Amino acid sequence: xxxxxxxxxxxxxxxxxxxxxxxxxxxxxxxxxxxxxxxxxxxxxxxxxxxxxxxxxxxxxxxxxxxxxxxxxxxxxxxxxxxxxxxxxxxxxxxxxxxxxxxxxxxxxxxxxxxxxxxxxxxxxxxxxxxxxxxxxxxxxxxxxxxxxxxxxxxxxxxxxxxxxxxxxxxxxxxxxxxxxxxxxxxxxxxxxxxxxxxxxxxxxxxxxxxxxxxxxxxxxxxx
Amino acid sequence: xxxxxxxxxxxxxxxxxxxxxxxxxxxxxxxxxxxxxxxxxxxxxxxxxxxxxxxxxxxxxxxxxxxxxxxxxxxxxxxxxxxxxxxxxxxxxxxxxxxxxxxxxxxxxxxxxxxxxxxxxxxxxxxxxxxxxxxxxxxxxxxxxxxxxxxxxxxxxxxxxxxxxxxxxxxxxxxxxxxxxxxxxxxxxxxxxxxxxxxxxxxxxxxxxxxxxxxxxxxxxxxxxxxxxxxxxxxxxxxxxxxxxxxxxxxxxxxxxxxxxxxxxxxxxxxxxxxxxxxxxxxxxxxxxxxxxxxxxxxxxxxxxxxxxxxxxx
Numbered sequence: 305x306x307x308x309x310x311x312x313x314x315x316x317x318x319x320x321x322x323x324x325x326x327x328x329x330x331x332x333x334x335x336x337x338x339x340x341x342x343x344x345x346x347x348x349x350x351x352x353x354x355x356x357x358x359x360x361x362x363x364x365x366x367x368x369x370x371x372x373x374x375x376x377x378x379x380x381x382x383x384x385x386x387x388x389x390x391x392x393x394x395x396x397x398x399x400x401x402x403x404x405x406x407x408x409x410x411x412x413x414x415x416x417x418x419x420x421x422x423x424x425x426x427x428x429x430x431x432x433x434x435x436x437x438x439x440x441x442x443x444x445x446x447x448x449x450x451x452x453x454x455x456x457x458x459x460x461x462x463x464x465x466x467x468x469x470x471x472x473x474x475x476x477x478x479x480x481x482x483x484x485x486x487x488x489x490x491x492x493x494x495x496x497x498x499x500x501x502x503x504x505x506x507x508x509x510x511x512x513x514x515x516x517x518x519x520x521x522x523x524x525x526x527x528x
Numbered sequence: 529x530x531x532x533x534x535x536x537x538x539x540x541x542x543x544x545x546x547x548x549x550x551x552x553x554x555x556x557x558x559x560x561x562x563x564x565x566x567x568x569x570x571x572x573x574x575x576x577x578x579x580x581x582x583x584x585x586x587x588x589x590x591x592x593x594x595x596x597x598x599x600x601x602x603x604x605x606x607x608x609x610x611x612x613x614x615x616x617x618x619x620x621x622x623x624x625x626x627x628x629x630x631x632x633x634x635x636x637x638x639x640x641x642x643x644x645x646x647x648x649x650x651x652x653x654x655x656x657x658x659x660x661x662x663x664x665x666x667x668x669x670x671x672x673x674x675x676x677x678x679x680x681x682x683x684x685x686x687x688x689x690x691x692x693x694x695x696x697x698x699x700x701x702x703x704x705x706x707x708x709x710x711x712x713x714x715x716x717x718x719x720x721x722x723x724x725x726x727x728x729x730x731x732x733x734x735x736x737x738x739x740x741x742x743x744x745x746x747x748x749x750x751x752x753x754x755x756x757x758x759x760x761x762x763x764x765x766x767x768x769x770x771x772x773x774x775x776x777x778x779x780x781x782x783x784x785x786x787x788x789x790x791x792x793x794x795x796x797x798x799x800x801x802x803x804x805x806x807x808x809x810x811x812x813x814x815x816x817x818x819x820x821x822x823x824x825x826x827x828x829x830x831x832x833x834x835x836x837x838x839x840x841x842x
Contacts, residue, residue: 311713312715312716313798313799314821314828315768316766318716323761350552350553350554353764354763354764355762355763357763364799365832368825433555435554438672440557498671498672501660505557
């Protein structure tokens with residue numbers, strides 16, 4: 305549960321759930337996020353869940369720190385519902401034209417491409433949070449032996465659909481953007497559809513994801 | 529649908545549609561966006577007799593040159609802006625916060641913002657725009673919002689869906705006040721910084737860098753030394769949050785900021801100073817002044833009362 309609530313400026317509550325990054329703490333953040341969202345607290349205009357924090361922003365014209373904090377503290381733990389999460393499968397092509405950093409990964413991890421891909425495709429990921437850019441999911445946890453740092457010099461343009469790896473996480477670049485994650489492949493699936501008025505993002509915090517390797521031919525014909 | 533429109537003869541540097549912004553989307557990575565200087569946005573809509581939440585054209589530094597085609601329409605420019613109007617064959621210098629009537633083929637030439645950054649152009653009516661998640665605000669970095677998420681471009685047409693029926697000329701006297709001292713509250717990682725770093729932050733001057741835009745304002749000056757960790761586990765960001773990356777130069781998050789970030793938060797700008805903060809142009813010097821949450825709340829209330837008071841005079 306929330307260990308401490310402080311103010312982040314004059315228009316947000318900073319709810320601290322701990323310092324570690326693990327599924328248990330993150331699940332608590334997500335539960336709390338889902339619950340507060342349903343409550344529709346007066347003046348609250350945004351919620352940002354992350355690994356172990358939840359930021360609750362409000363309109364200072366309508367409410368203030370104390371009033372929002374009182375409402376949050378009133379929420380009874382027993383009311384908090386279980387997360388209803390989805391299990392998703394994301395197709396990924398690791399053709400050399402897409403796996404931009406495979407050489408670097410082989411070197412840094414001291415594993416060959418087959419070993420890296422086998423490990424990557426055999427594990428289940430958990431979505432800790434979405435954001436940074438619209439709809440980008442942060443998926444964990446990669447195996448200890450699969451963990452690498454960001455690129456020393458980030459790319460100015462990471463292609464849309466790229467699957468990246470950094471430390472214990474994998475992510476998906478929902479559109480072309482600058483970025484420093486190690487790119488292992490690319491998905492033809494639209495993970496974020498900005499034309500959708502409701503639920504534009506496919507993967508939400510709390511969902512589980514498995515990646516499925518597809519061939520270049522399957523990739524090319526995927527959206528036909 | 530009317531046949532009224534503007535033709536863009538020159539788009540300007542960063543000309544976009546903006547309104548009140550989008551709510552409740554941080555959790556999927558979509559920032560608030562909206563007009564950078566909220567007071568000037570509201571004043572623009574009020575002066576042309578619009579509902580206060582309609583989209584307007586926001587420009588930065590050099591604004592657009594527009595030619596109007598159609599019936600009569602009123603326009604107004606807010607901010608601290610130098611502009612000219614070509615009405616029939618005469619050219620006049622325009623005053624901000626004063627409405628002007630345009631007729632077929634009249635032109636507005638927005639030359640520059642004066643020692644400030646953003647200005648606003650509102651029309652007595654409604655641009656022909658679609659809402660995306662409840663807002664027309666354009667976020668050019670994420671390609672979200674009106675005009676397919678892009679800046680306005682040369683030769684483009686800006687269609688007008690509707691012109692208000694009763695057009696009344698209006699005017700107020702308003703002078704944009706400037707600030708150099710930005711009031712802040714300590715951030716959640718204030719203690720990540722050395723005593724000297726904290727002292728530098730609160731006492732030294734910083735220069736606003738040219739690398740500032742709607743996403744963030746970068747500052748240069750005395751380095752702020754981190755003694756704990758130059759990264760934190762990524763967590764939510766808000767406009768006004770001041771992050772300090774490893775290089776020791778603070779960055780203030782502005783309206784189109786990324787929603788999650790991993791640099792320590794040294795401070796957060798008080799909401800009362802946000803409208804004036806965004807107007808500080810590159811090369812200018814600023815200083816930070818620490819205040820308490822209760823002061824920030826009171827100051828914002830007063831600022832908001834002043835805004836409401838200005839609106840009620842129109």
